[in-house]
Amino acid sequence: DTKGKFVLHKIVKEEATYKLCNVKKVTRGPKGTPYCITHDGRTLRYPDPDVKTNDTVRVDITTGKILDFVKFEPGNTVM
Secondary structure (H helix, E strand, C coil): CCCCCCCCCCCCCCHHHEEEEEEEEEEECHHHCEEEEECCCCEEECCCCCCCCCCEEEEECCCCCEEEEECCCCCCCCC
């Protein structure tokens, strides 16, 4: 609102099944297993090879798998 207070925003059921996460680090673990760390502390194993640091991934909340990703490029608006 005008005073800068937090206002709830309704979402549909389809939007409630995923979460947008910002990738903070992409590296390899034991035995060369690729994984990425997101801004909220999630560890996602076997990300798409095109996912790099600062990209935004759409994560399915129930399975924890990456559904889609958006590259960090000039002009892109995600979060």
